[in-house]
Amino acid sequence: MRIALAQINPTVGDLAGNSRRIVEYINRAKAAGAELVVFPELAIPGYPPKDLLLKPQFIADNLAALKSIAAQVHGIDVLVGYVEPNPHPVGRPLYNAVALLRDGAIASRHYKKLLPTYDVFDESRYFEPAPAGEQNNVVRIAGRPVGLSICEDLWNDEKMIPHRLYHENPIADLHAAGAEVMVNTSASPFVVGKHSFRLALFASQVKQFGKPLVYVNQVGGNDELVFDGNSVVMDAAGNVLAQAKDFEEDLLVVDLGKPAPSTGKPVLTPSAAQVQRFAEQTLDLEAQQKSPAAIESIYKALVLGLRDYVGKCGFKSVVLGLSGGIDSALTAALAVAAFGKDKVVGIAMPSRYSSAGSETDAELLARNFGIEFHTIPIQPAHEAFERMLAPAFKGREPDVAEENIQARVRGAVLMAFSNKFNHLLLTTGNKSELAVGYCTLYGDMCGGLAVISDVPKTVVYRLCKHINQQVGRDVIPRNTITKPPSAELRPNQTDQDSLPPYDILDAILHRYVEEEKSITQIVADGFDLATAARVIKLIDRSEYKRRQAAPGIKVTSRAFGFGRRMPIAQNYNQTLPKHGEASPRVE
């Protein structure tokens, strides 16, 4: 049985463009002699379509696209994801569906059973689960009974996910109904470390039922999510027979039955602790982020997420502020990797508080990458604001109000370049800053995409070193990496005037945001109570800034944005560790 895995990069909502791409891959699969070609989950609308699904016209147009694709199918079977209306008068109005296309028509329709509704997923908002017992997801293809499941349907594994959200296991049902081959169509977004977990989970399911698995994932960036591809064919013993590219479109053709040569990629078995953490939706970035492979995967995810966001929004070039610091240096490097040096514009905006080094570091970076570079000193506007505000601010000491003005002047300059030349403005803030609110709303937070807003500062350093290693020289200037980080909004300011050291901050941030640990648990992990309490308070109190932040690219198990929905006007003060409880000092 010859199967093609069509790992495509759809654009959300682009029914015409996605259909053209699907037909092109069908023809390529047919030319490669495949008997079946499989597309990702919701390939026709693209994943996630979000509230486009509430538009009846969108559903109708998606059905028309399916019909039009079906009419072009001859001499091959096709499994493609789309949205099907629920014909029953009770229940949610839609199904997350896969159609089997054959001989110019829709041969059968199959629905998802397990609907993820956590983190970035909202499927219960739209979809009714497949009615129990009402339909059979085992279909005969190329003479063999094939069991169809959609993404989450594969993820209710007792051994791998101790706290199970779902009462059914659709894979067990397919097994019971006589499926000999399992096919899963997915749209599973990237999180660092997730793919090795996926392989372990697939192996667990495959071994449990003794059936080979064909897993087809979406690839590409859609808003905050990057889909990493990595589609896989696994034999019944849990060996990877073939794996598609990561972070690229691919058509992988595999003969099931006669094993392909092994890719040599071992299936990793996660530790019990890793399994536990994943079950809590908290893959262990902290452990992962030290591995070179993890850093490489984050790098690739950011480049793809950046390229697709900008391109799918219809922009051809980007602009960003270059402060001479490491965050803007990393963002510039990612932009050059995504678009090429001719599509990236860097702007230095020195102020009276900028060090001499900042401007030369910014210029050196721009020269190293060969990008267009401008220097716009902000002193004239800075002074104008001071004069304008002097009467009202008379008798008051300078404070954060004056610091923020500088950041906002820079934001306005960058937005003027964006508006004038139609460059998309990239925001350069990292996750650590955004967490504690060490950033200026309408200032350095300006921009259409916050490229590294899910990357903690300690990982920013690792990524920069990784880039210099790959290039083989200090394309990101050494001084940018080694100097103490500073916002340069007042004389001799450094980040550590206001914040704990970044390794401490990031470790607390990881525990509080990704692991949902309490302050008591964080203190038990060895952190100072006062520091932990301060970081947590800063995180909680900065929610209002994050609500107005640009979308960022998710790389950790809990990014700020769509997957973390906190109230703003709230007043939760958690129970503190009891007086006298062990509180070892880290600082």
Added chain:
Amino acid sequence: MRIALAQINPTVGDLAGNSRRIVEYINRAKAAGAELVVFPELAIPGYPPKDLLLKPQFIADNLAALKSIAAQVHGIDVLVGYVEPNPHPVGRPLYNAVALLRDGAIASRHYKKLLPTYDVFDESRYFEPAPAGEQNNVVRIAGRPVGLSICEDLWNDEKMIPHRLYHENPIADLHAAGAEVMVNTSASPFVVGKHSFRLALFASQVKQFGKPLVYVNQVGGNDELVFDGNSVVMDAAGNVLAQAKDFEEDLLVVDLGKPAPSTGKPVLTPSAAQVQRFAEQTLDLEAQQKSPAAIESIYKALVLGLRDYVGKCGFKSVVLGLSGGIDSALTAALAVAAFGKDKVVGIAMPSRYSSAGSETDAELLARNFGIEFHTIPIQPAHEAFERMLAPAFKGREPDVAEENIQARVRGAVLMAFSNKFNHLLLTTGNKSELAVGYCTLYGDMCGGLAVISDVPKTVVYRLCKHINQQVGRDVIPRNTITKPPSAELRPNQTDQDSLPPYDILDAILHRYVEEEKSITQIVADGFDLATAARVIKLIDRSEYKRRQAAPGIKVTSRAFGFGRRMPIAQNYNQTLPKHGEASPRVE
């Protein structure tokens, strides 16, 4: 049977504060001779707690609060909402629960069955529905069997909601289990026209089962949502026996059995068309907005939402820009109503393009309301930016880049006042502008709360006229109401240079956003195809601006923000009406 309805205003997450308030109301109810006091849904954590629910410590602290309240209960029965962990190893980890407190202890625990997961509601993200058949929500109180339900449990009514989302009707189950009185604890947010629909729905349920209903709603603003209170006791024939205040805390004590004097408020029966629209989550604002009662309810909702957002965020005063236009005038009037004139600061920021009338209108408004007023001309910063950007922009015609600079200078001035004096900055943009992107990111969109961002421009006018009528004079200057709206970012600019007339724009906006109508349907409603296509394109293309907008106060059935989750980088182009199809011109 004497029942107290404790219509309280909790703060989300404030377990200690909410507990104190609950105990105070228990004591007041007891003093009034009540045998039972009923609190709203999730009264202990406050509704909606959102992702605070993902913190195990928050759940533990909420249980400790429940226990502590229970210990203080003597001589009265209490029904109070809280969050209960799901003890089963499979399923979502929490229940949306109500506890019966009696004699210093928790007598029983009861769980919600129907979990709203649409619009602003995300309950399937957190909660497991009450296990079918596993528990009985009928409890004996004051000698009578009382049937307990939570909010949405009451809303699966075949007659009123033709397209039902749920397969069960919990109220029918309570009826079957012998309940003689129905008690429903709710957190049902305000939407214009919703309360009359509620009364019709309650009457339908009450008549179907022949049982009286005690409905206790939350009151107060929590982020984007305003809960209107309006708790109700209805007899078995569908008559309103008593109704609590709207938009205020209240303790309503009612003797069930001996009917209280009628409030005289008739139960309205909605038309079949209204029922149909509500079923589609689209209450008919367009029809509603013309009624004085609807305008009054929107006014009250905005004042309460504004007061609570600012207060619950810990601010004591607000600042806003006064352009002399109608949006900032309305926002200022709402702020004075919410906080008093001494807590509101208005700032006029004239530019070279401001008309003489703008400044005098702004000043007159400030004087009429008696608020602190500053004038900060923006010319110095405006010129400074022009000089700074001149080399880079050489040879280019002035365009939207230059216009936006002015708006961003104003935003920076306002934020400087906010930072310096700790006033929360109010954004003054309306829904029509935000829909079509007729607003500047990081400019007039700056602010912590977008007070009227769910109020269409045509309703802005109605609200201003309503305010002047209530006051009995033109406290909002007549010229502000009558002059053509303008952003004043270039000479002689008016909104209608760029946009269709607001009555046309708002009518299309209503159909597209609230009713999810297609362009074909909108044209069939009598609108010009080119105008409808242009408005829809503007709405779709402005999603990136709205993603970074301040939270706004929801008053319509579909507000931008949390309840409308659109992808940004998407490319849906809906099918247009067929060539030659009837397309009557409205413009």
